[in-house]
Amino acid sequence: MTPRMRLQPEAMGSGLTSQRVRDRLVERLRANGIADERVLEAVRLVPRHLFVDEALATRAYEDTALPIGHGQTISQPWVVARMTELLLQVDPRKVLEVGTGSGYQAAILAALGLEVHTVERIGDLLRSARKRFRQLGLNVRSKHDDGRLGWEENGPYDAIIVTAAAPALVQGLAGQLAPGGMLVAPVGSASAQNLIVLERDRGGTLSQRELEAVVFVPLLPGLVD
Ligand code: SAH
Secondary structure, X not given: OOOOOOOOHXXXXXXXXXXXXXXXXXXXXXXXXXXXXXXXXXXXXXOHHHHOOHXXXXXXXXXXXXXXXXXXXXXXXXXXXXHHHHHHOOOOOEEEEEOXXXXXXXXXXXXXXXXXXXXXXXXXXXXXXXXXXXXXXXOEEEEEOOHHHOOHHHOOEEEEEEOOEEOOOOHHHHOOEEEEEEEXXXXXXXXXXXXXXXXXXXXXXXXXEXXXXXXXXXXXXXXXX
């Protein structure tokens, strides 16, 4: 599994979006414990500056979450890398993401060669994300829906990644997890959450562990145009 991406001139960046600046982000992630070289290479390749508003492009390679409109954020690169690294442990082929947002996390997964399905409740964000997938030649399946329901028709998934926080794990999602699969989700209150990893073993038994503290926007009900 080697990350790949079709790079067009605007995806190459310049100045504060240049490859040198991106490489510095990768080194920072490595220094902060991200060890999977495939993930680091995907972060190096995917042009994060194309996933934020032009006015914020010069900040795209800082290790920080940034606003993407509608009160939502593109996740911090370290968190994207960490969750991706966790999911790769089960050697997935098919992944479901809940909370497309900018599309950056989905793009990282697609660049790793995974079959990505993603669901977003805010239509406007989803339309922008789809444009980016097209522009970068990434094959990502997406749907405008309440992701708490998952995406049953295309399941089960080897990995499920939830990128918005809920007070408890969404139980129904575990039902779309294949044997040997892993679900990663931030769980907790608006201000204090932890990453929860839920694994289904080959026999079907579920086990759960709690990892580091993170901050995500909330998982919300209902659809917005
Ligand atoms: N993965 C995104 C992170 C975006 S922030 C990225 O890489 O940019 C979380 C996203 O989850 C927001 O876009 C928000 O609208 C979306 N979201 C919140 N609740 C949702 C739900 N029930 N179903 C689908 N998407 C949801």
